[in-house]
Structures are given as C-alpha cells and as structure tokens.
Amino acid sequence: MDADIVVDAALARHVLRHQHPDLDGPLTLATSGWDNAIFRLGSSLAVRLPRRAVAASLVRNEQRWLPLLAPSLPVPVPVPVRVGVPMEAYPYHWSVTPWLDGTVVAAGPVGPRAALAQRLAGFFNALHVPAPAEAPANPVRGVPLSGRSAAMAERFATGRVPLSLRPLWDELVAVPGWAGPPVWVHGDPHPGNLLAAPDGSLAAVLDFGDLTAGDPATDLAAAWLVFDAPARALFRAALGPRVDEDTWQRARGWALNIGAALVADASGTPEMAAVGAHALAQASESALPRSDNG
The missing domain is CATH 3.30.200.20 (Phosphorylase Kinase; domain 1)
Incomplete structure (x- = not known):
C-alpha cells in the first residue's frame, strides 16, 4: 500500500x-x-x-x-x-x-472463535466505563450512527456493498441513540486486532489508535465482525444486562458500517475484505426484534 x-x-x-x-x-x-x-x-x-x-x-x-x-x-x-x-x-x-504472543484471529476459521466470546465480553465490560472530558475525539467512532450515513452512501455507490442492505441500514440508523455518559471505546473491534491463545481464548487486544469516548455500540460490532450466530449468542450473554436492545441494534449498525468500509476499500487486503464480507453477511441474517403488534 x-x-x-x-x-x-x-x-x-x-x-x-x-x-x-x-x-x-x-x-x-x-x-x-x-x-x-x-x-x-x-x-x-x-x-x-x-x-x-x-x-x-x-x-x-x-x-x-x-x-x-x-x-x-x-x-x-x-x-x-x-x-x-x-x-x-x-x-x-x-x-x-x-511483543504479545498469539495467533491473529482474522487468520483463522470463524467457528472456533466461540472460545473468545466470554473473555472478549469481559474486556469490553471493563473498558466501557465513563471517560474523562479530555479523552481523544474521533469523528468516525463512538459517534451517533446517523453521522456515518454519508459515508455509507458512498460505499453503496461503489457497487461493492450490496444495495439490498440499504433498507437495513436505514432501520438501524433510526434506533434510539446512546443516552448514557461517553464511555471509553476501542474503536476498531475487528478480528485482525485480536490475538488468540493456543486454547482459542482471547490472548490480547491490539491497536488502540482509534481510542475515543462515546457510544459503546461501536465496539460491540465485534459480535458480527468476529463471530457467527452461536458464538454471538455466547458473547451477548456474557455482556450481561448492561447492554440493552437499542445498544445491541446500534452495534449491528456499526457492524454494517465497518464491514461496508472494509468491503468498499479497493486498496485493502483480501483478509480484511473477507472480514468485511463476513460482517455484512452476519448482520444481514440477524432479525430485527418484532414490535408488540408485529
């Protein structure tokens, strides 16, 4: 590059x-x-x-x-x-x-990543605490999901992100935003920034360059960037009740946003393009919750 x-x-x-x-x-x-x-x-x-x-x-x-x-x-x-x-x-x-030992999670198959779920949830629970006012600002992470709509429109326009995902994006952007205090956010929760130990558990989290404060949903996009459906269920269970349904759905929107960025980047590596394609597929398969009238 x-x-x-x-x-x-x-x-x-x-x-x-x-x-x-x-x-x-x-x-x-x-x-x-x-x-x-x-x-x-x-x-x-x-x-x-x-x-x-x-x-x-x-x-x-x-x-x-x-x-x-x-x-x-x-x-x-x-x-x-x-x-x-x-x-x-x-x-x-x-x-x-x-030097942190481990295998880059993105380099391995998706199925065994279930072994990461509990420890990764614990990592995010520990990180997502109120951040000080002087925490780094980041215009593309931790912000309201609606702030990424212009970027998503550009990604759809490339032809590399399926237009069939646009209605889903529109639904997720409409989910109520984060109402709590700004919390610490890693900002780049894809499997290329995770190391696995020999037993498959989480060995380390890398690359805090996007570190910021804001909506924790950005990080919880890992549920779709990293995992398949069974492992995602383990991950959410391990997060506990602090993650409400609105935050979970915004996280799904962040998975679409990050996944689309990786797929639309013509100069990216095949490995990261595969991460993006996985995220888009996983996010599109997850059903939105039905309303009481639905």
Whole structure:
C-alpha cells in the first residue's frame, strides 16, 4: 500500500539506535498495515512506526492513555514501554511495546472463535466505563450512527456493498441513540486486532489508535465482525444486562458500517475484505426484534 513514508527495517534500526540505543536484538518485520509497520525486536518487544502522518497522532493517544487503562483491563494490551519522537530521518512519534504472543484471529476459521466470546465480553465490560472530558475525539467512532450515513452512501455507490442492505441500514440508523455518559471505546473491534491463545481464548487486544469516548455500540460490532450466530449468542450473554436492545441494534449498525468500509476499500487486503464480507453477511441474517403488534 502507498504510504507517506517508506518504513523498513533499516529505518527502524536507525531510529532505535539514535533514541533507545540500549535496545538491541534481531529486528524483523512482523506486519505492515495501512497505518503502521510493526517490527519484532528480539523475543519480547515490538517497534511500531507509523507510515502516515494521521497515524502518528493516533500513536500519541496510545502513549498517553494505555498506561492508565491497562491495569483495569482483563487481557494484555500493547502498553508502550518506550516512546520515540520525531527526528531528521523520521518525522513521527513512535512506540516500543511488549511483543504479545498469539495467533491473529482474522487468520483463522470463524467457528472456533466461540472460545473468545466470554473473555472478549469481559474486556469490553471493563473498558466501557465513563471517560474523562479530555479523552481523544474521533469523528468516525463512538459517534451517533446517523453521522456515518454519508459515508455509507458512498460505499453503496461503489457497487461493492450490496444495495439490498440499504433498507437495513436505514432501520438501524433510526434506533434510539446512546443516552448514557461517553464511555471509553476501542474503536476498531475487528478480528485482525485480536490475538488468540493456543486454547482459542482471547490472548490480547491490539491497536488502540482509534481510542475515543462515546457510544459503546461501536465496539460491540465485534459480535458480527468476529463471530457467527452461536458464538454471538455466547458473547451477548456474557455482556450481561448492561447492554440493552437499542445498544445491541446500534452495534449491528456499526457492524454494517465497518464491514461496508472494509468491503468498499479497493486498496485493502483480501483478509480484511473477507472480514468485511463476513460482517455484512452476519448482520444481514440477524432479525430485527418484532414490535408488540408485529
């Protein structure tokens, strides 16, 4: 994918040697996504370097807030252990984090993901607490679902998102909005940001670049992004009574929104396009609740 700056192992080694010379060891590229390149450093560390200017500001959100949030979360998250600052050879802020072991959930089949349901629900229950006024703002996550209608119209117009989903989107946008206080929201709850342990349970949650405050329904879109119907039922049961029906249906709308974004992105990876297609299929199969007169 095109990026604002080419980030390779030579550049990663250069910035490490200039800013954290005590950190040494084999340095290998683990992944290079839309926003960041991630290198494994030795056996226990990761170096995360933004490839785009917009991602550099997201890294700073992680650097500020993850150390405060992590102690209350029930699974590991990539809390920065060192921070990097702009320099002549590299213009962005960057981080060194622990290397978190596990298998990326998006790389595996959907059925066994039921083993993730209870722990992922516990993670969101722990995260979704009232956030301070200075929490990062995010115009596309945690906001009223209606605010994504223009973007959805553009995605339908690509021809890659089935027009048959438009009536469902219109129904879900009409669901009453979040009436509670803004809560912490991860913001990007797809299976590419989840790691599974060898027994299939949740090992870690990654990539807090979209961290914000607002409607928790954004995160609960994981019910359709990650799971099939049986696992989704386990996930919802584990969330408990704090998630009412309106929040659940807005979450379904967020699954449509995120899934459509992944499907409509012609420059995305096949793996993420498959995540999007899965979400659209799952969300379209879930029935809306019937009214008392229905």
